[in-house]
Amino acid sequence: MSELRKDPVIDRWVIIANERSLKPYDFGVHGELRKPGPCVFCEGMETHTPKEVFSIRGNHTEKNQPGWTVRVVPNKFPALRIEEPFAHCVDGICESLSGSGAHEVIIETPDHYLELGDLSVDHITEVMYVYRERMRNLEKDHRFRYCIIFKNQGASAGASIQHAHSQLIAIPVIPKRVKEELLGADKYYQEKNRCIFCDIVQYHQNNNQRMIVENDHFLAFVPYAPRFPYEIWILPKKHVSHFMKTEDQELSYLSEILKKLLVSMKKSLNDSPYNLILHTTPFERKGEKSYLESYHWHMEMLPTITKVAGFEWGTGFYINPVIPEDAAEVLRKNIPDKI
Amino acid sequence: MSELRKDPVIDRWVIIANERSLKPYDFGVHGELRKPGPCVFCEGMETHTPKEVFSIRGNHTEKNQPGWTVRVVPNKFPALRIEEPFAHCVDGICESLSGSGAHEVIIETPDHYLELGDLSVDHITEVMYVYRERMRNLEKDHRFRYCIIFKNQGASAGASIQHAHSQLIAIPVIPKRVKEELLGADKYYQEKNRCIFCDIVQYHQNNNQRMIVENDHFLAFVPYAPRFPYEIWILPKKHVSHFMKTEDQELSYLSEILKKLLVSMKKSLNDSPYNLILHTTPFERKGEKSYLESYHWHMEMLPTITKVAGFEWGTGFYINPVIPEDAAEVLRKNIPDKI
Known part of the structure; x- marks a missing residue:
C-alpha cells in the first residue's frame, strides 16, 4: 500500500510505494541493451496485463484481445491505487495522505520493436488522442487535483520496460x-x-x-x-x-x-x-x-x-x-x- | 566563458558552461569501471592541476609539491570563474548574469585507490576542516551570496574523475x-x-x-x-x-x-x-x-x-x-x- 508523505521543511510530497520495488526490468545491467519480444505489452499478450481501461481498436475486436493500436491498462506495480480511499493525517511534523490515485500505462503500439518516433503521424495522433481522453475521464474523479502524463524512453531515462509506452499519474495534490x-x-x-x-x-x-x-x-x-x-x-x-x-x-x-x-x-x-x-x-x-x-x-x-x-x-x-x-x-x- | 541564465517562468538559474563539455572522463562506458592510477589528482602529479589555493601538508613541504593530505585546486573545467567581473543583464523575458564564481576541487587524499569512507576519522576531519576554511575564505568575496559543497561518488552519481574529491561552488545568487x-x-x-x-x-x-x-x-x-x-x-x-x-x-x-x-x-x-x-x-x-x-x-x-x-x-x-x-x-x- 502506498502513502504520500510531505517533507516537513519544504512543500514536496514523496510517494512511498514499496510494491514498485518488485517491478520487472527489461534492460541489461549495462543500460540500454534490450531483451527480444514478445513482452507483456505485445499484441497477443493482453491477458498478462491488468484489464484495459481504454483502447483504440478495430471494429469487431474485443477488449483485452488483439486488434488494437493504442491500449491503456492500470500499472501492475502502481505508485498509487484508484481504489484507495482518501485519507489525510497530520502528526506533529509528519503529514501524510493515503496513496489514492490513478497510475496507468499507455501502450503506444502493439509492435515490440517500434519506438514512438518510428510510428506514423496518424498513429502518434492516436497516442495524443488517448492522452486527452484519459485526462478528460480522470477529471471526473473529484479526489484528483492534477494529472501528469510522461514518457521515459530508454533505461537511463528511467524506463524499466522497453516496449514503447507512456504513463499517466492522477494525484490528489498539485505538484x-x-x-x-x-x-x-x-x-x-x-x-x-x-x-x-x-x-x-x-x-x-x-x-x-x-x-x-x-x-x-x-x-x-x-x-x-x-x-x-x-x-x-x-x-x-x-x-x-x-x-x-x-x-x-x-x-x-x-x-x-x-x-x-x-x-x-x-x-x-x-x-x-x-x-x-x-x-x-x-x-x-x-x-x-x-x-x-x-x-x-x-x-x-x-x-x-x-x-x-x-x-x-x-x-x-x-x-x-x-x-x-x-x-x-x-x-x-x-x-x-x-x- | 560561462553565463547564468534565469528561467523566465520560475526562479531557477542555469549555468551555461560549455567549457565543461571538454572535461575528461575516467570511467568506462558502462559506468563504474575505473581506470588505474596515477591520475592528475595523485601525489606527484601536482603540476598537472591548476595551482593549489589551499592544502594540509607536512612541515617543510612546498606548495604544489608532494607531502599533502588534502589539497584544494581550482576546477580546470569550471562552471564559473573567479576572475569574471559581475554583470547583470535583462532583455525582455531573458535575464542573465556573468559567470563569476568560484569552482574548486577538494582532493580528499593523495592515494588513487582510497575512497572517503576508507580514510581514518582523523583524515576525514581534515577534509571537513578544509570545507570550513574554504567557506570562511570565500565569504570575504562580497560578490558571492552562497557557497555549496558537494561530493559525487561514482559515475552514476555524476563523478567524472574517480580519485576521491569533493567540489565547492560559490555563486552570486541564493539557490x-x-x-x-x-x-x-x-x-x-x-x-x-x-x-x-x-x-x-x-x-x-x-x-x-x-x-x-x-x-x-x-x-x-x-x-x-x-x-x-x-x-x-x-x-x-x-x-x-x-x-x-x-x-x-x-x-x-x-x-x-x-x-x-x-x-x-x-x-x-x-x-x-x-x-x-x-x-x-x-x-x-x-x-x-x-x-x-x-x-x-x-x-x-x-x-x-x-x-x-x-x-x-x-x-x-x-x-x-x-x-x-x-x-x-x-x-x-x-x-x-x-x-
Whole structure:
C-alpha cells in the first residue's frame, strides 16, 4: 500500500510505494541493451496485463484481445491505487495522505520493436488522442487535483520496460513543480495582463536563434535557460490552458511536430534516451484558484545526456555544458523536410 | 566563458558552461569501471592541476609539491570563474548574469585507490576542516551570496574523475532549493518561535524508527519523506545556522558519524554511488534577511539507486520504492561498533 508523505521543511510530497520495488526490468545491467519480444505489452499478450481501461481498436475486436493500436491498462506495480480511499493525517511534523490515485500505462503500439518516433503521424495522433481522453475521464474523479502524463524512453531515462509506452499519474495534490510554474505565470499575468507563454511564443517567432521547427498550431524551440543539453519545449501557438481542450485537428499538428523532433533527436543525439513531459493546468475545482488566463499547456522533451549530481540536488540549479543556441542549430539542421 | 541564465517562468538559474563539455572522463562506458592510477589528482602529479589555493601538508613541504593530505585546486573545467567581473543583464523575458564564481576541487587524499569512507576519522576531519576554511575564505568575496559543497561518488552519481574529491561552488545568487528550505524553516519559526531542524532532532531522539546513529554532537537518520531509497540526513544537535561556525572538536564528531555511515552504506547498498551535500545558511550580507535563528546547517547523503524520470521532472515529487523505516533498519544494523 502506498502513502504520500510531505517533507516537513519544504512543500514536496514523496510517494512511498514499496510494491514498485518488485517491478520487472527489461534492460541489461549495462543500460540500454534490450531483451527480444514478445513482452507483456505485445499484441497477443493482453491477458498478462491488468484489464484495459481504454483502447483504440478495430471494429469487431474485443477488449483485452488483439486488434488494437493504442491500449491503456492500470500499472501492475502502481505508485498509487484508484481504489484507495482518501485519507489525510497530520502528526506533529509528519503529514501524510493515503496513496489514492490513478497510475496507468499507455501502450503506444502493439509492435515490440517500434519506438514512438518510428510510428506514423496518424498513429502518434492516436497516442495524443488517448492522452486527452484519459485526462478528460480522470477529471471526473473529484479526489484528483492534477494529472501528469510522461514518457521515459530508454533505461537511463528511467524506463524499466522497453516496449514503447507512456504513463499517466492522477494525484490528489498539485505538484510542487506545477505550482511553481502556475505561480510564476500568474505573477507575470498580474503585472502585464498577458500570458508569459504567449509572450515566449511571440519572442521565438521574432528571434530564430533557438527555434527548431513550427507549423500552423505549434512551435518547438530550445528554451533560453535549459536545464539539460538539447532540452526542447513544444508550445501551442494559441493560448490554451488545458491540454484536455485541444481539438482533434490540433492533435495531428502536435503529432507532426513531435515526429519531426523525434527523428531529429535520434539523428542529432545518437538515439539518446529522453523524457517527454506534458505540463497542463490542474483540474478546475470549485473554490480553487483558476489559471485559465495565465497558464498555457506545453510539452518538455529532456534528453538524458548529463547526470544530475550533487550541485543540482543541493541548489535546484543546473549546469548545462551545451550552449542553447548551438543545440537548437543542431536539432534544426536535422529536422526532416518530409515525414 | 560561462553565463547564468534565469528561467523566465520560475526562479531557477542555469549555468551555461560549455567549457565543461571538454572535461575528461575516467570511467568506462558502462559506468563504474575505473581506470588505474596515477591520475592528475595523485601525489606527484601536482603540476598537472591548476595551482593549489589551499592544502594540509607536512612541515617543510612546498606548495604544489608532494607531502599533502588534502589539497584544494581550482576546477580546470569550471562552471564559473573567479576572475569574471559581475554583470547583470535583462532583455525582455531573458535575464542573465556573468559567470563569476568560484569552482574548486577538494582532493580528499593523495592515494588513487582510497575512497572517503576508507580514510581514518582523523583524515576525514581534515577534509571537513578544509570545507570550513574554504567557506570562511570565500565569504570575504562580497560578490558571492552562497557557497555549496558537494561530493559525487561514482559515475552514476555524476563523478567524472574517480580519485576521491569533493567540489565547492560559490555563486552570486541564493539557490532555489536553498531558498525553499530557508523560507520553509522561516515560516515554521514565525509560527512556533522554534527552529524546525531542532524540532526534527528532538523528534528523532524520541522516535527511533528512522534513527541510524548518533554521538554527542550529531544525529543521522532517514528523513520522514525521503526522495530516494536510503537517503540520510545528518544534523548537528546544537542549533548552528552556518557550517562555518562549527568548532574543531565538533568537526571530529561529524567525521566519526560520516565514517560510520559510509561503512554502513558500503555494506548495506553494495557500494552504491552517492551524492553528499552540505546545506548551510547564505553568507550574511548587509541589508539581506538573516536566517540565524530559523535555519540549521545539515548534510544530505543521497545514494544513487533509483533513476529520476518523467514523473519527477514533471512534478518535483518523487516515487521512493523503499519504506523509510525499513531503510533505517538496514543502515542501523550495519553501523560498525568500532571504526
